[in-house]
Structure formats: C-alpha cells, structure tokens
C-alpha cells in the first residue's frame with residue numbers, strides 16, 4: 001500500500017503545487033523525503049522571506065503555492081508576511097511539521113500546541129488531521145480551500161504520518177476537481193445591467209482583484225463605455241487601471257469622509273473586485289453623499305458581508321464586466337490622450353528626489369516591467385512619475401506589513417523569468433525581508449533591487465507630525481550600507497550618486513540579481 005507521503009506528493013503534483021517555498025526543521029524532513037522530479041524546493045533563510053517570496057510567486061503565476069514551515073517557531077515567524085497574503089487574497093497552502101501525536105499533549109520539544117488555532121484569524125482554514133490516513137484528504141482540502149477562498153490555509157501534520165500506509169480509499173482524493181463558477185444570470189444580471197445603464201453620472205472603483213484576475217484591459221473598455229471617473233480602491237496593492245489614463249483619478253483616500261467627498265455628484269458608484277473599503281486613517285463622516293448608491297461586485301463573500309454600506313453582489317467581477325460590456329449599448333470611445341508626465345522634482349544637496357529615481361525607471365526600463373514597491377514615504381512621487389499600462393505592473397504589501405517587498409520581488413521574478421522585474425525598496429523596509437537576497441543569488445534570479453536610502457523611517461516621520469508626535473524616538477536608521485549587505489548574501493551591488501549614473505546603470509540588462517543603492521531626500525507620502 002502507498003505511503004501518506006507518496007499519495008500527498010502525487011496530489012500536489014496533480015494540483016500544480018510543485019514549487020515549494022520553505023525553511024525546514026526536523027519535523028518537516030519526513031515530508032521532504034523523496035520529493036519527485038519536477039518539484040523545486042526554494043529555500044528562504046527566514047520564514048517572513050519564505051512567505052513573501054511565495055506570495056509574490058503565487059500572485060504573479062496566478063496559482064496556489066505550497067509553503068513548508070517549521071512548527072510553532074517557524075509558523076510564528078511567518079505571521080507578519082501572512083497578513084499581506086491574506087489582504088491580497090493570495091492562495092498559499094502552509095504545511096507545517098508537528099511532533100508525533102503522543103508527544104503533543106506532554107508538550108515535548110518542537111510540539112506545536114493547538115497548532116490550528118495558532119494561525120487563526122489569519123488563515124481562512126486550518127487543521128491537524130486526527131489520523132495519518134486522513135492527511136491526503138486534509139491536504140486536498142487545504143489546497144481547494146485556498147483556491148476557492150483565495151486565502152492562505154494551514155495544515156499541521158505530525159512527522160511520523162508521512163511514512164504511514166494508506167488504503168485505496170485515500171487515493172480517491174487524487175481525482176477530485178473542485179471549481180467555482182458564479183455568473184449573475186437571469187433577473188440578477190438584467191437588474192444590475194439596468195442599474196448601471198440608467199446611471200446618469202456613474203463612477204468606477206477598482207480593486208486589486210481586477211489586476212489579479214487579468215481584467216486590466218477589460219475595465220479600460222468598460223470605463224470608456226461608461227465615460228465616468230475611475231478610482232483605485234484605498235490601500236492599493238495591485239494597479240487595476242492605467243495610472244495616466246485620462247479617466248483615472250488616482251487612489252481613493254483611505255478615510256470615510258474624503259471617500260464620500262470624492263463621490264459627490266455621482267448617482268452610482270460601482271465597486272469591482274475590492275472590499276468596501278479598506279480605510280486607514282480614521283476620518284469619520286457620512287459613508288456616502290446624499291443621492292449616491294453603491295454597488296459592490298466581488299467574489300469575496302466575507303468582504304461583501306462586512307461592508308458598512310451599499311449593496312453587494314457576490315459574483316465573478318470578470319463575468320460582470322463581460323455582462324456590462326455586452327448590455328451597455330453606448331458605443332464609448334477612447335477618452336483622449338494619456339496624461340503627460342511632469343518634470344521630476346529635484347532635491348537640495350547630493351541626494352536625489354525620489355521623483356528623479358522614478359523618472360529614470362520609467363525612461364530606462366521596458367514598458368512591461370513589473371515593479372514590486374515597498375517604500376512608504378514616496379507614493380505621491382511614484383504616481384506623479386510612473387506611466388504603467390500593463391496587467392501585473394505593480395505590487396505593494398497588501399496589508400502594509402513590511403517584509404513583502406524584497407522577497408515578493410524575488411517571487412515575482414521567479415514566476416515571470418521572461419519579464420523585467422524591479423524591486424523599489426526603502427532602507428527601512430529592506431531589513432524585514434533582507435535574507436531573500438541570498439535566495440535570489442542562489443537561484444540566479446534576474447532581478448534589480450533599487451534601494452532608496454534616506455536614513456529614516458520616512459513615512460513614520462510624516463505620521464509623527466500628523467499625530468502630534470514630531471520627535472518620536474526610533475525613527476532614524478543611519479549608517480546602513482546595502483551594497484555591502486547585498487554582497488554578503490551573494491548579490492552584486494553598487495551605490496550610484498547622480499541621476500545620469502543611475503540611468504546608465506538601469507539601462508544595463510544583467511541576467512543575475514543586482515542591487516542599486518541611491519541616496520534620496522525625505523519626501524511626504
């Protein structure tokens with residue numbers, strides 16, 4: 001009879017989870033034994049980097065990804081990075097090792113006490129099978145839950161289960177096919193189409209799911225058909241619309257009152273592929289202006305259930321976009337030229353203004369470059385200078401948890417080896433996932449990291465002013481040299497002084513990872 005391990009490896013192979021991101025402990029070794037050909041194990045030196053890389057890889061490949069972590073200590077290290085994966089609705093399957101069952105209750109060393117509770121409420125589903133024979137089915141459930149709910153799942157498996165033998169019943173899970181299909185048909189579809197068609201001043205709000213679901217070009221057609229303004233939903237982690245398109249009004253401010261002000265004068269706000277809304281600063285006010293109706297379309301039932309206002313339709317946004325494009329008879333036409341980019345601001349002294357760095361990226365890198373950004377005081381500069389017009393062009397930590405950027409860039413580059421990938425990372429953020437540089441070097445990932453060094457936690461300086469704590473301690477991070485840190489992890493690095501030198505270096509196309517450090521002036525987010 002086959003072993004739990006053999007059946008589980010077979011299941012993972014059939015479900016396409018053959019790239020495993022991990023950091024092993026002794027509990028995990030029995031699962032890793034006899035990994036079949038075709039499996040690729042990508043080692044990260046810290047679990048935060050492991051999950052960040054897996055998150056980037058899963059987002060860029062559009063497929064669930066297996067993450068193999070050590071019991072409580074490894075799973076605990078992964079929590080911060082998991083907050084981003086939860087917010088970006090990334091389907092990660094986290095498989096953690098566990099002590100043998102008789103050793104869990106007495107809390108022997110490496111026992112993960114109450115393992116499936118440890119990761120809640122972060123993961124959408126967590127379990128520890130009651131017996132070895134149930135492991136293949138539980139693993140299949142973890143994969144299907146992650147894929148259906150688009151949320152990380154967690155499975156804790158005692159390490160002696162993998163060698164246990166299973167009967168033919170356990171093999172039944174190998175042929176399972178589990179899919180979701182939700183298209184608003186009949187009366188639901190007609191009513192929605194009429195509401196949108198009859199709106200006099202509609203506005204569109206687009207979420208990260210639009211980019212994740214590769215609807216980037218479809219929503220441009222829909223927006224040009226509707227003719228109204230388009231916003232990106234607050235707390236943007238993927239770009240859902242060309243940022244210089246004449247209809248694009250930018251990212252909605254993350255406060256209740258300013259969002260309501262933005263909707264003034266619109267009789268219908270159609271929200272596609274976003275929660276309503278992921279506010280940030282607490283700025284109380286009316287949720288919606290008088291006379292404005294909001295309809296949210298999302299396949300995330302929890303997001304639909306928890307929204308504080310408006311109507312919600314739990315459906316596939318892609319199917320709704322198709323429905324509206326078919327039913328709206330307004331011909332629609334391109335809405336004029338894309339907005340030109342302004343001259344980049346400059347800074348006093350030797351440091352560059354972030355806008356000069358971003359203008360160099362825009363001018364010197366190919367149009368299909370994918371950017372993974374984690375620099376929290378330069379968002380305004382970034383959107384003033386960048387001109388992104390392709391699906392999958394922009395990734396940002398979805399829950400604002402630092403430590404996604406650098407590992408995420410490695411993961412995106414591994415998933416899309418034929419696309420230029422650039423990480424734009426602050427000197428504060430870089431430290432939360434720095435060990436991913438080693439993995440990039442080991443796998444010779446073609447990747448450019450642009451390290452913005454302003455010597456401080458710039459965004460917190462700005463928040464300090466906002467919150468009346470201008471002289472908060474612990475905000476300066478002087479003396480970091482990421483060229484030497486990177487070289488220590490095996491990644492070639494250089495410091496560039498001026499804009500022209502930066503442009504010349506960016507124009508090179510190395511086939512290996514590199515880090516470019518540039519001193520930048522502090523700006524406000």
Ligand SMILES: Cc1ncc(Cn2c(C)c(CCOP(=O)(O)OP(=O)(O)O)sc2=O)c(N)n1
Pocket residue numbers: 080374375376377378400401402403425426427428429430432454456457458459460
């Ligand atoms: C895991 C984690 N720790 C701490 C923070 C708090 N934090 C921190 C520490 C920021 C400063 C980031 O500094 P940076 O150098 O990366 O970028 P800027 O200088 O452009 O702000 S922004 C922010 O929210 C966080 N978001 N996530």
Ligand SMILES: [Ca+2]
Pocket residue numbers: 426427428452453454455456457458
């Ligand atoms: Ca900084």
